[in-house]
Amino acid sequence: MERLENLTAKEIARRVRDGDISAQEVLHYFYERIERIDGRINAFITVTKELALQMASQVDAKVRRGEDPGRLAGVPVAVKDNICVAYVRATCASRILENYVPPYDATVITRLKREGAVIIGKTNMDEFAMGSSTETSAFGPTRNPWDLERVPGGSSGGSAAALACAMSPLALGSDTGGSIRCPASFCGVVGLKPTYGSVSRYGLIAYACSLEQIGPMARTVDDCALLFSVIAGRDEHDSTSIPVEASFNIEGGLDLQGLRLAIPKELVGEGTHEGVAKTFFKAVEAFERGGATIEEVSMPSVNYALPAYYLIAVSEASSNLARYDGVRYGFSFKGDGNWSVLYAKTRAKGFGAEVKRRIILGSFALSAGYYNRYYLKALKVRTLVKRDFERVLKKYDALLAPTMPMPPFKIGERIKDPLSMYMVDVDTVPMNLAGVPALSIPCGFTEGLPVGLQIIGRFFGEELIFKLGAYFERETGLRMLKPQTW
Amino acid sequence: MTSLKTKLFCSCPSDYRGKAPNTVVCPTCLGLPGSLPVLNRRAVEEAVKVALALNCEIPRRTIFYRKNYYYPDMVKNFQISQYDYPIGVGGKISVKVNGGVKEVGIKRVHLEEDPGKLVYKGSIEESPYTLVDYNRAGIALLEIVTEPVIKSPREARLFLQKLQSILEHLGVSDSSLEGAMRCDANISIAGGARIEVKNISSFKEVEKALAYEIIRQRSLLRMGRTVERETRHWDEVRQVTASLRTKEEEMDYRYFPEPDLVPIELTEEFISSIKKAMPELPDARRERFMKVYGLNEYEAEVLVSEKSLADFYEETVKLHNNPGRVCHLIIDDLLGILNLKGLSISNSKAKPEHVAQVAGLLDNELISIKMAKYLLKKAVETGSYPEDILKAEGLKVITDKKRIENLVNQVFKEHPEDVEAAVKDDKVIHHLVGLVMKLTRGQADPALTYEYVKRRVNQLRKTKAT
Numbered sequence: 021m022e023r024l025e026n027l028t029a030k031e032i033a034r035r036v037r038d039g040d041i042s043a044q045e046v047l048h049y050f051y052e053r054i055e056r057i058d059g060r061i062n063a064f065i066t067v068t069k070e071l072a073l074q075m076a077s078q079v080d081a082k083v084r085r086g087e088d089p090g091r092l093a094g095v096p097v098a099v100k101d102n103i104c105v106a107y108v109r110a111t112c113a114s115r116i117l118e119n120y121v122p123p124y125d126a127t128v129i130t131r132l133k134r135e136g137a138v139i140i141g142k143t144n145m146d147e148f149a150m151g152s153s154t155e156t157s158a159f160g161p162t163r164n165p166w167d168l169e170r171v172p173g174g175s176s177g178g179s180a181a182a183l184a185c186a187m188s189p190l191a192l193g194s195d196t197g198g199s200i201r202c203p204a205s206f207c208g209v210v211g212l213k214p215t216y217g218s219v220s221r222y223g224l225i226a227y228a229c230s231l232e233q234i235g236p237m238a239r240t241v242d243d244c245a246l247l248f249s250v251i252a253g254r255d256e257h258d259s260t261s262i263p264v265e266a267s268f269n270i271e272g273g274l275d276l277q278g279l280r281l282a283i284p285k286e287l288v289g290e291g292t293h294e295g296v297a298k299t300f301f302k303a304v305e306a307f308e309r310g311g312a313t314i315e316e317v318s319m320p321s322v323n324y325a326l327p328a329y330y331l332i333a334v335s336e337a338s339s340n341l342a343r344y345d346g347v348r349y350g351f352s353f354k355g356d357g358n359w360s361v362l363y364a365k366t367r368a369k370g371f372g373a374e375v376k377r378r379i380i381l382g383s384f385a386l387s388a389g390y391y392n393r394y395y396l397k398a399l400k401v402r403t404l405v406k407r408d409f410e411r412v413l414k415k416y417d418a419l420l421a422p423t424m425p426m427p428p429f430k431i432g433e434r435i436k437d438p439l440s441m442y443m444v445d446v447d448t449v450p451m452n453l454a455g456v457p458a459l460s461i462p463c464g465f466t467e468g469l470p471v472g473l474q475i476i477g478r479f480f481g482e483e484l485i486f487k488l489g490a491y492f493e494r495e496t497g498l499r500m501l502k503p504q505t506w
Numbered sequence: 507m508t509s510l511k512t513k514l515f516c517s518c519p520s521d522y523r524g525k526a527p528n529t530v531v532c533p534t535c536l537g538l539p540g541s542l543p544v545l546n547r548r549a550v551e552e553a554v555k556v557a558l559a560l561n562c563e564i565p566r567r568t569i570f571y572r573k574n575y576y577y578p579d580m581v582k583n584f585q586i587s588q589y590d591y592p593i594g595v596g597g598k599i600s601v602k603v604n605g606g607v608k609e610v611g612i613k614r615v616h617l618e619e620d621p622g623k624l625v626y627k628g629s630i631e632e633s634p635y636t637l638v639d640y641n642r643a644g645i646a647l648l649e650i651v652t653e654p655v656i657k658s659p660r661e662a663r664l665f666l667q668k669l670q671s672i673l674e675h676l677g678v679s680d681s682s683l684e685g686a687m688r689c690d691a692n693i694s695i696a697g698g699a700r701i702e703v704k705n706i707s708s709f710k711e712v713e714k715a716l717a718y719e720i721i722r723q724r725s726l727l728r729m730g731r732t733v734e735r736e737t738r739h740w741d742e743v744r745q746v747t748a749s750l751r752t753k754e755e756e757m758d759y760r761y762f763p764e765p766d767l768v769p770i771e772l773t774e775e776f777i778s779s780i781k782k783a784m785p786e787l788p789d790a791r792r793e794r795f796m797k798v799y800g801l802n803e804y805e806a807e808v809l810v811s812e813k814s815l816a817d818f819y820e821e822t823v824k825l826h827n828n829p830g831r832v833c834h835l836i837i838d839d840l841l842g843i844l845n846l847k848g849l850s851i852s853n854s855k856a857k858p859e860h861v862a863q864v865a866g867l868l869d870n871e872l873i874s875i876k877m878a879k880y881l882l883k884k885a886v887e888t889g890s891y892p893e894d895i896l897k898a899e900g901l902k903v904i905t906d907k908k909r910i911e912n913l914v915n916q917v918f919k920e921h922p923e924d925v926e927a928a929v930k931d932d933k934v935i936h937h938l939v940g941l942v943m944k945l946t947r948g949q950a951d952p953a954l955t956y957e958y959v960k961r962r963v964n965q966l967r968k969t970k971a972t
Contacts, residue, residue, distance in 0.1 A: 102540075103540075104539070104540045110539070110540075112539075117539070120539065122533075122538065122539065122540065123533070123538075124533050124538075126540060221542060221766075222540065222541070222542050223540040224540055225539040225540045226539070226540065226766075229765035229766050230765040256544065257542055257544060258542050258544075258766075259542065259543065259544050259545065259766060259767050259768055260765075260766060260767075260768060335762065336762075336765055338574075338760075339572055339574050339584050339760070339762070342574060342576065342582065342583035342584055343537050343539070343581065343582045343583050345576065345583060347578060347638070348536065348537075348581065349538070349539075359577075359578050359636070360576065363576055383760065386574075386760035386762055387758055387760055388758045388760075391760070391762075395762060
């Protein structure tokens with residue numbers, strides 16, 4: 021049996037479509053890897069064996085009948101556990117949803133199914149996507165495949181880790197303040213935070229509606245673009261989704277001559293780890309070699325992005341998480357008391373500490389007497405950040421920055437100090453505030469740990485940033501990275 | 507907003523009344539994790555229609571907000587509603603009050619979703635459990651708030667009736683449906699604190715609840731106590747208000763713009779297309795009734811106070827073109843009959859055809875007024891047609907002169923003292939006519955009867971004199 025873990029998703033799909041290999045064989049191959057590896061990584065909360073086998077055999081039946089099984093025929097996809105797959109539990113890595121089973125598919129899942137993808141499992145995450153290390157999960161942390169003592173990043177840590185050890189060739193994550201890009205960077209894989217509005221949020225269990233997007237994660241830029249083209253596009257179930265052109269061919273090389281790139285100096289300042297900065301600056305030379313110009317640019321509002329993000333996100337979260345009261349679904353406290361006692365005790369027991377912290381912060385920021393000072397002010401800062409991006413992206417075709425200001429830190433290192441944890445998002449949150457797309461690709465190593473490079477584009481400018489990413493990948497050969505151990 | 511086919515933010519049918527609990531639901535109106543709202547376009551159209559009819563200003567864009575609070579009937583523990591930039595502001599409607607006209611200012615009109623329904627076993631205090639039915643969750647509601655200019659419970663009721671008539675004429679709300687209109691009343695006395703009274707289910711109850719509050723607050727003031735800001739609950743069974751929330755417990759709703767929805771642009775074209783399609787409103791209809799049918803203001807006002815009544819009137823006039831006669835039959839007779847039986851014009855068996863026939867019979871002097879009332883009563887009770895009843899019960903009006911003469915003679919024979927009195931005083935002639943009517947169960951033609959009675963009395967006078 022050929023080592024399927026060395027094939028791209030695109031390759032796997034082609035072989036399944038051509039009948040060289042069956043979807044079920046592909047599935048069993050990756051399940052065997054999961055069974056062997058995941059005990060030490062803890063990337064998966066639920067392995068969806070029954071569903072996956074059903075999906076795989078449907079694909080095989082189509083191939084036999086000569087019907088088109090889809091662009092992702094037989095390709096396993098690991099799905100972050102805050103995205104609803106019908107009749108499969110969706111926990112958001114929280115006790116309060118430990119046994120919650122949604123009765124409907126998220127739109128992205130419907131689209132995956134239509135293209136023949138096979139949902140291999142639901143991946144671990146920070147509880148309700150609140151975190152940058154997958155340590156707030158109620159089901160234990162996921163470990164970084166590059167160093168088991170370190171975090172894989174968060175909140176889509178399970179998806180990133182699954183890719184890094186090739187337990188699945190494709191994965192879906194969600195990015196509210198960096199939750200796809202951070203783990204992509206820490207695990208040496210590719211992840212895209214799409215332009216806000218380009219991927220439907222219907223079926224994404226909400227944390228902060230105006231900031232988050234479901235996004236594709238993969239081991240090559242090309243696979244990431246393929247997955248994006250399947251999930252992106254206007255959805256009538258999501259009032260904030262917009263029609264987008266998502267199918268582009270990035271294989272044809274990109275001529276970088278005359279392309280103007282810039283590095284926002286606020287994103288690679290003195291807070292950046294020396295080894296990360298060094299790796300980053302070396303990496304971006306690849307673009308210069310191709311004929312692009314790189315300049316430094318200043319975006320002063322970016323310095324206020326982190327507090328603005330944390331105020332807006334927690335405010336929306338305090339409202340989005342109000343529904344978890346034990347009445348209709350999820351964990352429900354059994355005991356004496358009227359409805360408000362039931363609610364309070366259900367939430368006290370069901371939510372973890374970080375979730376509670378953010379709900380309290382958000383309720384405070386929205387409360388009478390404080391709304392103007394905090395929430396409204398944060399919205400104004402957000403507008404400034406957005407304008408800053410619009411300004412620089414008029415002059416430049418794309419921006420470059422490190423994804424994370426440090427290499428993956430040790431498990432337990434920051435979790436006791438929430439503010440130190442929030443600080444790691446400093447390079448990723450500005451893009452969520454503005455809504456612009458950002459792609460994280462592996463660009464090297466420091467101290468043996470992966471470093472990620474962010475390519476930031478204009479609104480709906482995924483095509484260019486994918487092409488830039490593909491160019492970089494070709495130039496450097498940094499693709500399909502996997503620690504030897506696995 | 508009973509004219510809408512689906513809920514405000516999802517495609518669930520709006521026809522939820524009488525359905526098995528928790529069956530008219532979907533991920534969105536259940537607020538399931540990951541679900542998203544999608545705005546019902548027709549709801550915005552209907553809301554703008556109402557705002558225009560209430561003479562409101564319509565903003566360039568309207569925005570939805572989250573109103574955050576916890577309660578078991580709330581699927582998301584926030585309600586999607588409106589705060590700044592509602593559908594309409596600064597309107598007014600005229601209400602006939604105490605023989606004059608009062609302008610009641612409309613502060614705002616806004617859209618919001620209905621929560622679910624809580625069901626108790628017995629009263630809210632005694633029930634061992636609470637059941638929740640989410641069929642109603644997500645239904646579109648239009649909230650209309652007045653300026654605090656209403657001066658009495660009666661004024662409040664009159665205002666509500668006028669408002670309901672407008673909404674009926676717009677086709678936006680069918681008031682016969684359960685829960686189609688709900689009212690929260692706010693009252694403050696002598697510039698004191700505002701008390702909000704919730705859970706009032708009908709206009710009559712509004713008047714009663716406010717009257718009760720006035721008495722309650724006045725007695726507090728008389729005892730030297732102050733009235734503090736409070737929210738109270740109207741108990742229809744016990745006819746009292748009970749405290750729900752004091753000002754310390756007043757909720758902070760932490761309003762913020764709903765991030766899952768986008769602001770709605772209300773363009774000039776959109777608004778003018780709605781203006782063009784606006785149906786005839788009560789005030790305009792009243793004016794038209796006065797002009798075209800020659801009714802006086804009181805009559806026209808009564809008829810347009812309920813759309814179904816005004817429709818019934820116009821249908822009847824189409825069938826029998828005597829607007830005055832039809833108006834009187836309806837206002838003087840039919841409404842009284844319906845009232846006594848606790849029926850309304852739309853749920854009794856009487857149809858415009860019935861009234862048209864009765865009017866025709868009257869105009870042709872084929873029946874008496876008393877007979878007309880009888881026929882209307884029968885129409886309401888059984889839906890039988892007047893012509894059929896007359897035939898069936900052999901109750902045709904007696905117009906045969908010979909018969910009438912015989913009947914009058916019979917009465918004169920049986921009531922000599924009354925005849926004496928009539929000879930002395932003309933006024934007693936009516937009494938004699940009445941006796942003939944009694945004898946014939948109202949069938950004798952009153953004019954002919956009167957004529958003959960008068961003739962005989964005059965004859966008797968001449969005879970006496972000489």
